[in-house]
Amino acid sequence: MEPILEVKDLSISFTQYGRGTKQVLLPVIQDLSLTIRPGQVVAVVGSSGSGKSLLAHGILGILPYNSHMAGEITFLGQPLTPKRAEKVRGKEIVLVPQGVTYLDPLMKVGPQIRKGRRDQSAREASRAVLERYGLGADTEERYPFELSGGMARRVLIATAAAATPKLVIADEPTPGLDARAAKRVLSHFRELADGGAGVLLITHDLELALTIADRVGVFYAGETVEEANAADFGAGKLRHPYTRALWNALPQNGFVPIPGAQPGPGEVGTGCPFAPRCPKQRPECLGPVAYRELDGGLVRCLYPEGGEQP
Numbered sequence: 417m418e419p420i421l422e423v424k425d426l427s428i429s430f431t432q433y434g435r436g437t438k439q440v441l442l443p444v445i446q447d448l449s450l451t452i453r454p455g456q457v458v459a460v461v462g463s464s465g466s467g468k469s470l471l472a473h474g475i476l477g478i479l480p481y482n483s484h485m486a487g488e489i490t491f492l493g494q495p496l497t498p499k500r501a502e503k504v505r506g507k508e509i510v511l512v513p514q515g516v517t518y519l520d521p522l523m524k525v526g527p528q529i530r531k532g533r534r535d536q537s538a539r540e541a542s543r544a545v546l547e548r549y550g551l552g553a554d555t556e557e558r559y560p561f562e563l564s565g566g567m568a569r570r571v572l573i574a575t576a577a578a579a580t581p582k583l584v585i586a587d588e589p590t591p592g593l594d595a596r597a598a599k600r601v602l603s604h605f606r607e608l609a610d611g612g613a614g615v616l617l618i619t620h621d622l623e624l625a626l627t628i629a630d631r632v633g634v635f636y637a638g639e640t641v642e643e644a645n646a647a648d649f650g651a652g653k654l655r656h657p658y659t660r661a662l663w664n665a666l667p668q669n670g671f672v673p674i675p676g677a678q679p680g681p682g683e684v685g686t687g688c689p690f691a692p693r694c695p696k697q698r699p700e701c702l703g704p705v706a707y708r709e710l711d712g713g714l715v716r717c718l719y720p721e722g723g724e725q726p
Contacts, residue, residue: 459625462635477501526556
């Protein structure tokens with residue numbers, strides 16, 4: 417099955433001013449790869465600063481003017497150039513943002529879902545999509561400030577679903593929600609995937625992501641260190657030491673911390689960025705480490721869990 421989205425060797429850096437008027441290039445994403453197929457929810461997890469939201473902005477073509485992006489992004493088998501990204505953004509590729517403040521506070525919900533259309537078919541479609549997410553027809557006449565947090569998030573999802581997209585990017589869609597409400601919101605993304613769309617779920621909550629994800633991409637310091645089936649977590653088939661550390665840090669798995677901290681932008685040298693914190697570190701880990709297939713997944717590690725050195 418042809419992927420909806422394929423990201424290969426993506427790098428993103430920013431031009432900044434150093435001392436005086438000297439410009440410096442700050443690398444933030446160095447080597448990200450990811451694949452999403454129709455009907456899949458692919459969750460991207462990692463700590464803050466690992467490149468999760470920046471990946472979304474790169475796909476959507478909304479990076480700031482001082483950014484530089486290299487690598488390859490294909491959408492439905494064709495290169496996703498800046499011109500094409502602008503054309504499909506909000507139609508075939510939609511974003512469900514992190515904050516409900518993305519809703520226009522001065523516009524009622526109905527016109528926002530209909531994107532200004534007033535014809536009868538558009539009104540019927542907006543009411544149908546609101547009903548799909550458990551919102552009554554009266555929601556159309558409400559302003560965003562009249563909605564609860566959970567209702568506002570469902571309106572954002574309804575707005576995305578109304579466009580019948582091929583790819584949905586959900587960027588941290590559950591902050592501030594209790595566990596029950598968060599699971600309800602995520603179930604709507606699962607429904608979109610079951611309808612044939614691809615869903616990219618960006619989150620820091622691994623436990624929550626595993627409730628709906630088919631596959632999980634693990635980011636660390638601007639690199640993809642592992643891509644695994646969601647079932648691999650419960651089955652103990654994790655490949656990268658950092659993925660294992662994330663799993664062990666969950667309360668039900670012992671809440672085991674690891675020493676050290678993720679390096680910041682510009683602090684990553686050659687080799688594995690996790691090496692300073694890794695119990696398996698060897699001198700060769702400071703050299704190039706390829707991203708390779710292993711036991712049904714992908715991993716960037718010379719000494720993976722349960723695997724052999726390449």
